[in-house]
Amino acid sequence: MDILEKEKRLDALEEKLAQLEDDSAIQDLRIEIEDYKRQTMQNLTAWDRVLLARHKRRPTARDVIDNVFNTFVELHGDRLYADDKAVIGGIAEIEHQVVTVIGEQKGRNTEENIERNFGMPHPEGYRKARRLMRQAAKFKRPIVTLIDTPGAFPGIGAESRGQSHAIAENLYEMSNLGVPIISLVIGEGGSGGALAIGVANQLYMLENSIFSILSPEGYASILWKDASLAEQAAEVMKLTSYDLREFDLLEGILEEPAGGFQRDPKPVYRDIRTTLVQSLAHLSQKSPFEIKTGRYAKYRNMGFFQRFNYENLKGMV
Amino acid sequence: MRAEEGQKRRLMKQAFEARRRFRARHRTYRGETSPLKHVGVPEGLYEKCKRCGERFVKDDILENKMVCPSCDSHFRLRAIDRLNMTVDEGTFIEKGLGYISLNPLFQEDYEQKLAENRERTGADEAFIYGYGEIKGIPCVLGVLDSHFMMGSMGSVVGEKVVKSVEYALVRRLPLVLFIASGGARMQEGIYSLMQMAKTAGAIQKLNQQDLLYISILTHPTTGGVSASFASLGDIILAEPEALIGFAGPRVIKQTIKQELPEGFQSAEFLLEKGMLDKIVHRHAMKDTLYRLLYLHEKGARL
Numbered sequence: 001m002d003i004l005e006k007e008k009r010l011d012a013l014e015e016k017l018a019q020l021e022d023d024s025a026i027q028d029l030r031i032e033i034e035d036y037k038r039q040t041m042q043n044l045t046a047w048d049r050v051l052l053a054r055h056k057r058r059p060t061a062r063d064v065i066d067n068v069f070n071t072f073v074e075l076h077g078d079r080l081y082a083d084d085k086a087v088i089g090g091i092a093e094i095e096h097q098v099v100t101v102i103g104e105q106k107g108r109n110t111e112e113n114i115e116r117n118f119g120m121p122h123p124e125g126y127r128k129a130r131r132l133m134r135q136a137a138k139f140k141r142p143i144v145t146l147i148d149t150p151g152a153f154p155g156i157g158a159e160s161r162g163q164s165h166a167i168a169e170n171l172y173e174m175s176n177l178g179v180p181i182i183s184l185v186i187g188e189g190g191s192g193g194a195l196a197i198g199v200a201n202q203l204y205m206l207e208n209s210i211f212s213i214l215s216p217e218g219y220a221s222i223l224w225k226d227a228s229l230a231e232q233a234a235e236v237m238k239l240t241s242y243d244l245r246e247f248d249l250l251e252g253i254l255e256e257p258a259g260g261f262q263r264d265p266k267p268v269y270r271d272i273r274t275t276l277v278q279s280l281a282h283l284s285q286k287s288p289f290e291i292k293t294g295r296y297a298k299y300r301n302m303g304f305f306q307r308f309n310y311e312n313l314k315g316m317v
Numbered sequence: 318m319r320a321e322e323g324q325k326r327r328l329m330k331q332a333f334e335a336r337r338r339f340r341a342r343h344r345t346y347r348g349e350t351s352p353l354k355h356v357g358v359p360e361g362l363y364e365k366c367k368r369c370g371e372r373f374v375k376d377d378i379l380e381n382k383m384v385c386p387s388c389d390s391h392f393r394l395r396a397i398d399r400l401n402m403t404v405d406e407g408t409f410i411e412k413g414l415g416y417i418s419l420n421p422l423f424q425e426d427y428e429q430k431l432a433e434n435r436e437r438t439g440a441d442e443a444f445i446y447g448y449g450e451i452k453g454i455p456c457v458l459g460v461l462d463s464h465f466m467m468g469s470m471g472s473v474v475g476e477k478v479v480k481s482v483e484y485a486l487v488r489r490l491p492l493v494l495f496i497a498s499g500g501a502r503m504q505e506g507i508y509s510l511m512q513m514a515k516t517a518g519a520i521q522k523l524n525q526q527d528l529l530y531i532s533i534l535t536h537p538t539t540g541g542v543s544a545s546f547a548s549l550g551d552i553i554l555a556e557p558e559a560l561i562g563f564a565g566p567r568v569i570k571q572t573i574k575q576e577l578p579e580g581f582q583s584a585e586f587l588l589e590k591g592m593l594d595k596i597v598h599r600h601a602m603k604d605t606l607y608r609l610l611y612l613h614e615k616g617a618r619l
Contacts (some may be wrong), residue, residue: 152544154564154572159582162592164544164563168517172549175518176525191501192513192544192563199514213501213510213541218568223503238422238506247421249507296518300479302511303472304421308332 003048004055006040007259041258044208046234049241050216052208053187054150057262060119061088061103061146064186067269068276069094069101077128081161084125086117086149087197089132091141095277097284100136102129102197103146106187119188120153123166126196130170133177142180142280145197150215152193167196174199175296178288182279184254184272185209185241186261201295202251202279205241206268208260212239249302251279335415335441366390382599391556391599393536395438396445396462399495403603404449404458411447413480416473418442418505427504434465443498444474446481448488452607454614457485459494463537467499470542474502475512478546482519491529491610496547500540513545520549529613531606534561534584534593552609554597555584561592 013033020026044052052058065072069092076083089102104121107113129145136143152163174181174197183200189211205211214222216234221227238244241253254271257264283291363372369388378385382402383392394402400409420427435441443466446459459481461468470478478494485492501509523530532550534543536559544563555561562582570577580586587593597605 152563154569156573159562160590165548165592167544168548171514171517171545172521176521191510192541195510195513211507213503213506219503236424244507247507299511299515299518302508302515303476304419304508305472305476306417306419308335308415308417
């Protein structure tokens, strides 16, 4: 039984709770619900977390922006081709600190999702993000990015306008910005499409978000020639927040309530807010040079391999 | 305890193998036989062109720089053949030896696959780089070999690309990279993804020191490699008909559920869209590189 079925049962219980009038019955049912949550909504499998990260009621980048930041003015367009609605960006304020916010935006229903292209940006989206980042650097504003995309869009238009070039340019640009970049994975972090706004001084993940090199479906279909093995793929791909923390690629995990972000977003928003304020305060003490070199050094050291020193092997072979 | 010993023994064995390859390779650069294996075809005397179907004697094809004499289609090259075609004889000195991939996600089969690929190609990993001269002009040359796990970028390839950039920075030499890759290496998961940021950041360093970087996209250049250092060349060249793009054609077809136009994602298509500087035939590659390097060297002196 996966997490979505469990959630359905929980929803049914909660619906029942709303209809009850007798006090003692309400009390009993509350206890039952809490018990149920404790028993079933903890120790989630990787696949459960994938499902939660893709949950259709999960708050989107726009929800996070509206609830975490004070004022937000959205800015549009890449000045080259179009305005990509899968990427939103603008200027916002958080605790008297002005920042540039860039996020990958999924829709909240089918209609919105079609408009937002299911959160899969085209090159113009990445170029919009790059424009806003340069602008942020000009005005010395820190940058906060919210990652939530299945990946960069694979389509004819996207390829014709240079999808890989757009992503590469973003990685290139972000490694050299003198303002702090803080990234938060709020849902799916899918491959290069997510990394293109995620080269950060500090990277955070929500507990039930994922960050991976490609979707579990893609992995299963390429390595095992069968996309239906996605569930097993999710387990071996090491894509949950806890896996990434183990690899030491994260600054922190923000916990979610039992059953996921969508069940009770308020405390998570509060948590995001305090985390952002703290890390902005920490990073703002550093000089632009330190910010730049610190970020490059962080990525320079990422990798897992072995190097043999031939000098040490002299005489042995 | 026993597990630890097993681990140690395995690593030692890998080290010995690496040493053997290292020694063998040094013989090559002194002009003796090559440990890196020639010719990207199965055993046999003849080779068949995949496009026109004609059969040729293998030596003739190699003489013709692995280009089909009748239909001009470019075959995929092994790293050693690419180096022999590009670098002046006897000038190449390989750097960054001894890097071995580990298995960070504990994936089944991965170590075995790596061992097979090492055996088959005679190389440590998919990327080799070093110092070389092109018609007398010194430069740093790197080659991604699509015969080694599709030239995919894992931690070692990422690290070696960055090392090649750092070597170019220290020696203040232009960097020339030949790219042929299916993308990031899935078996190393998130580590492979992070190599994209790492290599792109390294190219940024090169840019800040005003050094030239020429990337040559050959068949195929897709995924995480094309979306990082491959697309960041000051000058981007490509071989004719090479497949170049972010997503592979199969994925695109599945996503948009319609047929792709003919020639989509080919080098010619990208040239038309303004994503490349020039398409260069393999026979003219060395000359073109020489001319570009010469012009930049000249510019620097003034």
